[in-house]
Amino acid sequence: MQVIAMSVGLLGRKVGMTQVYIEDGSAVPVTVVELGPCTVLQLRTVERDGYAAVQLGFADKPRRLANRAERGHVAALGGKRAKARAAAGVAPVAKANCEPQRYIREFRIDALDGGGIDAGCEVGQTLTVAHLAEVSHVDIIGLNKGRGTAGVMKQHNFHGLRASHGVQRHHRAGGSIGGHGTNRGHSGKIRKGKLMAGRWGNERVTVRNIKVVRIDEANNVILLNGSVPGPIGGFVMVRQTRKKKRPQPQK
Amino acid sequence: MTQKDSEIMATKKKDLMKDVEASSLRAEKLAFAVGDTVNVHTRILEGEKERIQIFTGVVIATRGSGTRELFTVRRIVGGEGVERTFPTNSPKIAKLEVVRHGKVRRAKLFYLRDRLGKATRLTERRPNKKEEAAKA
Numbered sequence: 001m002q003v004i005a006m007s008v009g010l011l012g013r014k015v016g017m018t019q020v021y022i023e024d025g026s027a028v029p030v031t032v033v034e035l036g037p038c039t040v041l042q043l044r045t046v047e048r049d050g051y052a053a054v055q056l057g058f059a060d061k062p063r064r065l066a067n068r069a070e071r072g073h074v075a076a077l078g079g080k081r082a083k084a085r086a087a088a089g090v091a092p093v094a095k096a097n098c099e100p101q102r103y104i105r106e107f108r109i110d111a112l113d114g115g116g117i118d119a120g121c122e123v124g125q126t127l128t129v130a131h132l133a134e135v136s137h138v139d140i141i142g143l144n145k146g147r148g149t150a151g152v153m154k155q156h157n158f159h160g161l162r163a164s165h166g167v168q169r170h171h172r173a174g175g176s177i178g179g180h181g182t183n184r185g186h187s188g189k190i191r192k193g194k195l196m197a198g199r200w201g202n203e204r205v206t207v208r209n210i211k212v213v214r215i216d217e218a219n220n221v222i223l224l225n226g227s228v229p230g231p232i233g234g235f236v237m238v239r240q241t242r243k244k245k246r247p248q249p250q251k
Numbered sequence: 252m253t254q255k256d257s258e259i260m261a262t263k264k265k266d267l268m269k270d271v272e273a274s275s276l277r278a279e280k281l282a283f284a285v286g287d288t289v290n291v292h293t294r295i296l297e298g299e300k301e302r303i304q305i306f307t308g309v310v311i312a313t314r315g316s317g318t319r320e321l322f323t324v325r326r327i328v329g330g331e332g333v334e335r336t337f338p339t340n341s342p343k344i345a346k347l348e349v350v351r352h353g354k355v356r357r358a359k360l361f362y363l364r365d366r367l368g369k370a371t372r373l374t375e376r377r378p379n380k381k382e383e384a385a386k387a
Contacts, residue, residue, distance in 0.1 A: 015267050019318050020275040025294065025342040027318075032271050034263075219270050232264070 004120040004131055008107045009239025010036045011058035012222070014142070016232050020213065020223065030213050030223040035129045035238055037220060039098045040121050041074060044106065052109040054121060057101025058235070066100035074098050094123040103235040130217050135240045139208045142236035144229040146202030156195045205229040209243040268317075275318045277340045283322075285310050285360060286353030286373055291324060291337060292346040303345055306335055309353065309373065311360040313339070325363060327371070332364060352376040 012035035019027045036058065044053035063071060071077060074096050086092065121127070132138070152158040152174040160172045174197070177190055211225040228236060283289055291306045308326030311334070315321050320339040325332060337344055353373035363371050 015264050018268060018272055020271065021318070021340065021342055027338060027341065030271075032267060034267060216271070219267060221267060221271060223271065 005109050007110045008054045011038050014234050031228040033222050035222045038127045039096050040125045041096050053106040055106045057104045059102040060099040061102040070100045096124040129220050137209050137241040138238050139241045140228050141206045142230040144205045145231050147200040150200040151197045155200045209241045272318045281347045283349050286355035287349045288351040290348040294343045294345050
């Protein structure tokens with residue numbers, strides 16, 4: 001069997017937090033993530049797509065909830081066009097032949113594999129958490145918790161205005177946003193990127209270099225040190241960390 | 252996510268968490284109750300050497316569940332109340348001996364904090380017949 005490229009991660013779902021005791025008897029806070037099994041749905045190649053990547057799917061979606069495109073993505077549906085293509089002698093596209101998937105993401109094959117573009121896996125293959133067995137630190141990508149409309153004090157840690165001394169109905173305001181003609185404001189407009197109140201959260205977040213505490217292959221579970229972005233039940237991508245180790249000082 | 256799906260997720264979560272925590276739980280549960288006077292033997296690492304330290308006092312509360320379960324022991328040292336909270340499932344607790352069973356009517360004995368000297372005594376609870384039988 002080929003070795004699966006290490007830049008390919010896994011998809012999973014956040015289950016919850018707890019604490020476990022490690023060998024030296026100390027308690028470690030962990031997030032439990034149900035990781036895989038993931039099915040390889042598609043391989044992106046440089047020739048066809050312009051980049052090399054592996055597309056994975058996680059968590060089955062009931063067929064009644066999946067549309068035709070989603071069903072056709074994972075299995076041959078045998079439609080009119082497929083028949084016409086077969087008649088014309090076009091080779092059918094490889095399909096994973098699995099249930100429609102709820103969470104589908106791609107992992108680029110990158111520098112971690114020495115610039116190689118060999119994914120080392122085939123469409124339809126299943127990846128389990130055993131793939132990460134040798135990995136000590138991972139990166140997590142997920143959507144953080146949505147907080148709705150949030151003011152500047154909550155969202156950007158502004159200090160607000162004073163409670164008294166003449167302040168009226170402006171206690172949680174952000175203050176001046178800069179006048180025109182100054183470098184803070186700009187020619188009658190507000191400077192781009194000015195921190196203001198508004199929608200907060202539910203954004204893609206990458207947390208790098210999270211330590212793997214334990215891997216439970218029987219349950220498809222990985223225990224990660226500390227917290228993981230997103231709500232319980234939220235989907236996450238987990239991959240070997242891209243963070244380079246700082247060179248150790250010579251003694 | 253449909254309603255049904257979230258329910259499936261909830262049961263799955265419970266089971267998974269239980270499995271994860273199972274490895275960190277004590278094989279044999281510590282046998283004690285709130286109100287008991289106990290000797291807690293804790294492993295302490297001093298440099299390279301490990302030694303056992305004993306903390307004696309009355310269990311005044313337990314809190315949390317699973318691997319996060321804690322219990323609080325109160326004692327009087329030199330006229331000053333000292334409380335220590337231990338994780339029930341910590342491998343650093345080598346042993347726990349019950350010296351005396353106390354007869355109490357509530358789960359948290361925080362009222363002991365307001366008392367001094369003789370008033371902190373608890374009536375001893377003699378093991379009833381059922382417990383005797385279980386021991387024998």
